[in-house]
Amino acid sequence: xxxxxxxxxxxxxxEEIMQATYRTLLESxxxxxxxxGIADELGKSNAVLYxxxxxxxxxxxxxxDFIADQxxxxxxxxxxxxxxxxxxxxxxxxxxLQPDADQQQFQEVLVKLRxxxxxxxxxxxxxxxxxxxxxxxxxxxxQRGIDNGTxxxxxxxxxxEHILAMVNGGRYGYVTTDRETTPSAARVSLxxxxxxxxxxxx
Amino acid sequence: xxxxxxxxxxxxxxEEIMQATYRTLLESxxxxxxxxGIADELGKSNAVLYxxxxxxxxxxxxxxDFIADQxxxxxxxxxxxxxxxxxxxxxxxxxxLQPDADQQQFQEVLVKLRxxxxxxxxxxxxxxxxxxxxxxxxxxxxQRGIDNGTxxxxxxxxxxEHILAMVNGGRYGYVTTDRETTPSAARVSLxxxxxxxxxxxx
Numbered sequence: 001x002x003x004x005x006x007x008x009x010x011x012x013x014x015e016e017i018m019q020a021t022y023r024t025l026l027e028s029x030x031x032x033x034x035x036x037g038i039a040d041e042l043g044k045s046n047a048v049l050y051x052x053x054x055x056x057x058x059x060x061x062x063x064x065d066f067i068a069d070q071x072x073x074x075x076x077x078x079x080x081x082x083x084x085x086x087x088x089x090x091x092x093x094x095x096x097l098q099p100d101a102d103q104q105q106f107q108e109v110l111v112k113l114r115x116x117x118x119x120x121x122x123x124x125x126x127x128x129x130x131x132x133x134x135x136x137x138x139x140x141x142x143q144r145g146i147d148n149g150t151x152x153x154x155x156x157x158x159x160x161e162h163i164l165a166m167v168n169g170g171r172y173g174y175v176t177t178d179r180e181t182t183p184s185a186a187r188v189s190l191x192x193x194x195x196x197x198x199x200x201x202x
Numbered sequence: 203x204x205x206x207x208x209x210x211x212x213x214x215x216x217e218e219i220m221q222a223t224y225r226t227l228l229e230s231x232x233x234x235x236x237x238x239g240i241a242d243e244l245g246k247s248n249a250v251l252y253x254x255x256x257x258x259x260x261x262x263x264x265x266x267d268f269i270a271d272q273x274x275x276x277x278x279x280x281x282x283x284x285x286x287x288x289x290x291x292x293x294x295x296x297x298x299l300q301p302d303a304d305q306q307q308f309q310e311v312l313v314k315l316r317x318x319x320x321x322x323x324x325x326x327x328x329x330x331x332x333x334x335x336x337x338x339x340x341x342x343x344x345q346r347g348i349d350n351g352t353x354x355x356x357x358x359x360x361x362x363e364h365i366l367a368m369v370n371g372g373r374y375g376y377v378t379t380d381r382e383t384t385p386s387a388a389r390v391s392l393x394x395x396x397x398x399x400x401x402x403x404x
Contacts, residue, residue, distance in 0.1 A: 029321065031233065108321075111317050112320055114374075114378045115314055115316070115378065117377075117379065118310045118314055118377050118378060119231065119310075119314075124380055125380065127378050128379040128380045131375060131379050131381055132381070159391070161387040161388065162391040162392075164375070165371035165372045165384070165387075165388045165391070166367050166368055168370075168371035168374055169366070169367035169368055169369065169370035169371025169372070169374065170367045170371070172316075172370055172371065172374050173333060173366070173370055175319075175320050176316045176317065176320060177319065177329045177330040178326055178327065178330045179333055182367070185360065185363040185367075186363065189360050189361070189364040190364075193364065196398065
């Protein structure tokens with residue numbers, strides 16, 4: 001996770017809190033994510049955090065909102081005239097062929113948090129938003145490609161859901177198993193899928 | 203999770219412990235999964251569990267081994283002469299089109315446990331085995347289909363990894379978001395993928 005602001009809606013103070021939350025998650029995991037742990041990491045008092053977020057739960061929801069915004073700006077693509085390149089670019093950001101240490105750490109934190117969504121409604125809502133946004137971004141790129149004649153006239157929603165499931169499954173497999181070739185295998189297979197699904201028969 | 207023995211290697215006593223572990227997970231989640239909680243559920247003393255498994259960790263690994271065996275017998279297919287039907291059958295078991303309450307509960311427990319694999323080596327090893335077995339089962343069915351002329355001569359490993367990633371991503375999305383159409387969208391798209399990837403051009 002970089003230090004760039006993912007969105008102008010986040011003040012510098014809030015962003016510092018979010019970065020401290022991320023570091024606390026990395027160091028102590030979800031169970032160790034407490035208001036006082038984050039306050040220690042931040043070098044401020046608990047009161048500041050309670051003032052902003054009310055509770056650990058409130059802070060967690062704000063953090064996921066921050067992640068969702070960051071992800072949104074990460075996968076935001078300039079509308080180039082090359083939808084195929086845009087699609088490749090988004091996929092590389094979501095499922096890097098060779099994840100570096102930061103990317104891997106970020107995925108690990110996300111998987112830990114996301115599993116809380118099984119029982120925590122507020123967490124589930126945030127991941128619903130995150131997946132919706134990704135699906136929409138991919139669908140829009142595909143639609144642009146159909147409109148400008150780059151892609152075949154496919155069901156853009158279906159293809160977008162397919163890519164999203166592959167990306168989620170590939171990342172999930174990668175951080176929860178020792179099958180280290182998972183992301184590259186998923187990427188190779190995804191490329192071949194996109195090619196055969198979207199390529200126009202010329 | 204049914205009450206059938208997943209494998210002859212499990213004694214009735216062990217199986218009762220595993221069923222009690224499953225019920226404890228459902229009721230109390232991963233954090234609440236303690237030796238004394240399971241002993242209560244089982245109506246036996248803690249000593250019995252410590253005798254068999256040594257620790258909470260040992261019991262958890264045994265439970266995942268049990269799950270892996272159960273899953274293995276679940277997706278074991280009779281080698282019929284119809285690899286396409288075998289493949290559909292395995293996929294329906296892994297990613298049911300309309301999961302019932304038991305199937306959903308089982309997936310929720312698996313996602314919770316699997317996220318522990320990010321930091322817990324023993325858990326990660328078990329999920330590595332689970333994913334390996336599924337990939338092998340799918341690959342073997344595809345290979346059978348290639349050999350008997352039902353399927354095109356594809357890279358069976360690549361197609362198997364694609365299906366595994368889709369299945370994992372579809373289930374994961376389903377239990378961690380409110381996007382309720384996720385399993386059916388993934389299934390529709392997977393059917394269309396299998397059809398276009400494996401169908402022979404006759």
